C-alpha cells in the first residue's frame with residue numbers, strides 16, 4: 001500500500017490550486033488541518049484515502065450549506081451515516097463540495113456560491129447537481145467523492161467530467177444526514193477515478209441503518225470485486241427510446257464503442273423498448289418539486305439559517321425565505337405547492353404517481369424478459385457552456401432525460417467514461433435491476449478495461 005499522505009498536505013495542495021488561476025470553485029469548505037487524527041491504521045478498507053463530500057451531507061466539523069444562502073455557515077449537530085461510515089473505514093473528509101442549491105439543477109450553476117467549472121474545459125459546466133464532487137475527482141484532487149442523485153446528479157456530472165458515478169438502488173445507502181430534496185428519489189451515490197474506486201467507496205457506505213426507515217436490511221455484496229466478474233452470458237438491452245434520431249452523433253459513436261466492449265467481453269446485446277420513458281421528465285418535474293416544497297418548508301428562519309426580521313411572523317417567514325432561496329429553488333417550491341394544492345392534487349401529483357408506477361413496471365417487465373442490464377447514454381450531450389441553459393429551465397431539465405427514469409423506478413445506475421466528443425467526455429450509463437449493482441459494476445469495468453486497451457485475452 002502507498003504511504004499515507006498527511007491530510008494537511010492534501011488540503012494545502014487543493015487550496016493552492018483552487019486559489020490559483022485554474023481554480024474550479026469545486027469546494028465550499030476545506031478540512032481544517034487542526035484536529036485531524038494521526039496516521040490511520042493501514043488495515044482499514046479506505047485507510048488514509050482523501051474523500052470529498054457533497055455539501056448536502058451533514059458533517060459536524062465543516063459547515064453543511066447545500067449550496068444555499070439559507071444555510072450559510074450552518075453546522076450540523078450530527079453526522080450523516082455515509083460520512084460516519086467512510087471515516088470508520090479510514091477515509092478522510094478533505095472538504096465539502098459545491099452543488100446546485102439543495103440539489104436542484106443539472107449544471108452546478110444554481111449554487112449561491114458561484115458555479116463550479118469543468119476541469120476539462122473551464123468555459124463549460126461540470127454538470128450537476130454534484131458538480132463539485134465530479135470536478136474534484138476529474139482534476140485529481142481526490143480519487144473518490146460522495147454525491148447524491150435524485151434525478152441524475154451523480155451520473156450526469158460524472159459523464160460530463162469524465163469520471164465514474166454510481167447511483168445505487170433506492171434504500172442501499174442510508175439517507176440519514178442527507179439533507180432532503182425529494183425523499184422518495186434521493187440516494188447517496190459515489191464518484192471514482194475508476195470503476196473500482198467508486199465501487200470501493202460504495203461498499204463502505206452501503207448497508208442497513210436503523211436511522212433511515214427506507215434503508216434496506218440486505219447484505220452488501222463485495223462491490224469492488226465485481227470489477228473482475230465475467231460478462232459471459234450476460235444479456236444487455238439497448239432501449240430504443242434512449243437512442244432517439246436526434247441524439248448527438250458523437251454520443252452515439254461512444255455508445256457504439258461501449259456496446260462493442262461489452263460484446264467483446266462475452267455479453268449478448270439486444271434491442272428493447274421502454275415506452276413510458278417519454279413521460280419520465282414531466283413525471284419527475286411534478287413529483288420532485290412536490291416533495292421539495294414540503295421538505296423545504298422547514299427553512300423558515302426560526303431554526304435554520306438566514307433570518308430576516310419583519311413586522312409579524314408570516315412577514316418574517318416571507319422575508320427570510322425570499323432572502324435565503326435562489327431563483328430555481330423558488331420556482332420548484334411554487335411548482336410543487338401548486339401540484340399539491342387542493343383541486344389540482346389528483347390532476348398533477350396523483351397523475352404523476354400513476355406514471356411513476358408505469359415507469360417502474362416498464363423496467364420490471366424488461367428485466368423479467370431475460371435482460372440483465374441496460375446500456376444507454378448518460379446524458380444527451382457533452383458538457384454545455386456556462387450560462388447556456390440558465391434562461392431556459394426546460395432545456396436544463398432535459399439534460400436529465402436519460403437519468404431520471406432510474407430514480408423514479410428506484411433501480412441502480414452507473415456512468416462510466418465511454419469516449420469523447422471533440423475532447424469533451426461522454427459517459428455510458430448502465431442500469432441494473434434492483435439490488436444488482438455488482439453486475440452493473442462488472443459491465444462498467446469491461447467498458448473501462450477495453451478503453452484502456454487491456455481487455456482480457458481470449459481463453
Ligand code: GLN
Pocket residue numbers: 102103104105106128129148149150151152153154181288400
Ligand atoms: N437535475 C435534476 C433536478 O434539478 C436532478 C438533480 C439531482 O439529481 N439532485 O432536480
